Amino acid sequence: MTKMCLVKAFIDKDLKDSLLIDLASEKIIHIKSNMPEELSDEKRKEFTKKEKEIFVHKHEIDNFQHNLDELFKKLNVESNDFLKLKINNENKEQFVVKDFYELIHHLNEELNFYMNRVIELERYIMKATIELENINIINDSYEFLDKFNLNRENLTYLKNLNFKLYSTFSKNTQALKDIFESSELHCIYQYEQISRDRIVFFVIYPKIFEEDIKERINIIHGEEVPVLKKYLYQNSINFERINNEMIYLAKTLIKYQNERKRIRDENILKFAALNEVIKNLKEYNWAESQFTEITSKKIMIEFFIPVNNLKRIKFDLDNKYLSKIVLNAEIIKKEEPKPIIKRKQKNKITSFQLENEELKTNHEDLRKETPTLVKHNSLIRPFETLTRMYGVPSYSEVDPTPFLFITFPLLFGIMFGDIGHGLILIIAGLIGGIFVRKRKSIRNISWIIFYCGIWACLFGVLYGEYFGYHEIFGHPIQPIPIYIPFMGFIKLYSPLNNVITVFKVAILIGVFHLNLGLLIQFYNFIVQKKKYKAITETLMKILFLDFGVYLVFAYGININAWLGEPYPVLLPIIPALLIILFKPFGKLFRISYMQEESYGALIGEGSMDTFETLLSVPSNVISYIRLLALALAHISLMVAIEAISEMVGGGGILAQILIITGLIFGNLIVILLESVIVFLNTLRLHFYEFFFKFFQGTGIDYHPFILEDNFSIIEFNPIMVKDVVSEEIEKEIETKKAKKIINQAKKYISKKYNI
Secondary structure, three states: OOOEEEEEEEEEHHHHHHHHHHHHHHOOOEEOOOOOOOOOHHHHHHHHHHHHHHHHHHHHHHHHHHHHHHHHHHHOOOHHHHHOOOOOHHHOEEEEEOOHHHHHHHHHHHHHHHHHHHHHHHHHHHHHHHHHHHHHHHHHHHHHHHOOOOOHHHHOOOOOEEEEEEEEEHHHHHHHHHHHOOOOOOOEEEEEEOOOOEEEEEEEEEHHHHHHHHHHHHHOOOEEOOOOHHHEOOOOEOHHHHHHHHHHHHHHHHHHHHHHHHHHHHOHHHHHHHHHHHHHHHHHHHHHOOOEEOOOOEEEEEEEEEHHHHHHHHHHHHHHHHHHEEEEEEEOOOOOOOEEEEEEEOOOOOOEEEEEEEEEEOOOOOOOOOEEOOOOOOOOHHHHHHHHHHOEOOOOOOOOHHHHHHHHHHHHHHHOOOHHHHHHHHHHHHHHHHHOOOOHHHHHHHHHHHHHHHHHHHHHHHHOOEOOEOEEOOEEOOOOEEEEOOOEEEEOOOHHHOHHHHHHHHHHHHHHHHHHHHHHHHHHHHHOOOHHHHHHHHHHHHHHHHHHHHHHHHHOOOHHHHHOOOOOOHHHHHHHHHHHHHHHHHHHOOOHHHOOOOHHHHHHHHHHHHHHHHHHHHHHHHHOHHHHHHHHHHHHHHHHHHHHHHOOOOOOHHHHHHHHHHHHHHHHHHHHHHHHHHHHHHHHHHHHHHHHHOOOOEOEEOOOOOOOOOOEEEEEOOOOOOOHHHHHHHHHHHHHHHHHHHHHHHHHHHHHHOO
16 A cells, blocks of 8 residues: 655646646545544534535536537537547646636537537528428419419419418328318329428419318418419419529528538637647636635645655745745645653743543544545456455555455365366456456456356366356266365365365364464554554454354364363453453553543453454354355356256157257356456455454545546646735735734733733
């Protein structure tokens, strides 16, 4: 785990934006939140005011993001389009502004310009599209009317009659017939299909039926097609004019569409930059709010960095800002801060006495706020996924990921021991690990399955199992002896016929796993400078566990043997009793973290700890019986599948095909079902039996403050020179503040020491 340090940077207010840009460019700065969990009412009001300011900016940023998404939707711009861009630093979009607020204003102007232009184009495109659709309907309708010799001259004969042309959907054809074939209306109509889903029809009727005709046509949603004289000659229809208008409208529509495409293509880099900057603004808005005001001119921000980068960061910032910045660094240690004794004045300044031996730390305990930066090699890295499912390692505890690399596949292999099934898991893991690139979690799980497959093959060799058989291609698998403490050389061959041996091995592996967890806890206490706690609690629990297992293995479940000479029952009882006694002894020996509690409380705490140990340790050990249970279940399922396949009668080709098919599907079901069950049980043994001993998972993940610069460059160029009047006003304000603070200090000292 990388050692971290906390840096406090004091800087002029007008350099705030510039400093944030520099911190982001380092790509290793984790900014500390300045919002503590517990605050006084006055401090809470200050932070509430700051939160309101953050919300205002967040609202502006969210609106900008929404508008930008709308623009991208209108222009058919997707994030994948940005990935295709190949640019260098010279081609990146530069945003040179005074401060954060000016940047938001500038971005809004940029976005509004493009949005207004696109909306205007959309309006033109919509208008041209509607007009083109209408002229197409007119053209199709007039072609229909041309069959009936429609022209200006013929229309003059319809003095007492109305001639109307309509278009509607094809699904209304039957309704059209029902309406106009009614005897109530004296009219003539004709219709024709002009497209896949539309028809056109005309109606000639007496003018006195105008209202009735309109009502009936509304029922079928008929849309009137105007019969315009400009499209009619005296003796024919002017299709040439209609065609010219169609061509003109089509060209106009294409022109607008090309203009929209031109805006998209020519400004794709600009859009990529806007999209990047708006995402950066969300990070920036939060980071800006983490500054604390020190004076009217000075502000302070705290951030964590790896210790090995401290000198370089300090050198870079000192060289750039010179006297305008002050950097204070503190290396975060994994142990608790050293306590000091608080002293109190009695009557005079020279007289001191201890006040109830009250202890306080000499500096703030920053371990809970320190982010965790863990780097693993490519072999171990996939198991980070399992660790993160439980929690993030805190700065002061051991990261269990390297141990998972060994123990997780080991326990999985014990429960899933089969050479053939293990090979399938290896192949499946390789395929997922190599070909799944985009989804990191799936790729990591694939590699975990790969390692589990290797251990499944190893235990398959020990069990003598290959797809449920005890032979490989006709060659029997030979039993292999292995050495196990307390048991000597044993064979795990054919677990169904060797249950007791496998049971003892499962228990011993569980004891090893629990011991490993307790040893890590022991190491945690040593690193945290809690050696007394490591010896009196963790070591005693280890002795209780190991002596208890030794008692059972050496003397069996025989109470008389336990209570007889040399009284082996005392082996686990003595460490359990010592857990109670060592608690008050810690206060007697003046162990710092036990001084605040009374002797009675410590005895009670030790008793509860002992009682919990007496209950939890045996139950923890028994939990590992599932290693045996699932191993036998896995083998039993294969035996059942083999038995079912042998029930197929006959010796023909069809029978052989059925047997092979049944074995294949049976093995696939066992692999899928058992692998899920075994994986979940392995996870449970680690989360509830192993992690519980030493791992809290309450850490803070290390998130460097980074502003992406793939397409954009943000530069803050504040106005450094102020007018004389402003400087004098600020000096006067600072003087008044200083006098006020001095007067408050005088009153406090006079009241405190009766001076």
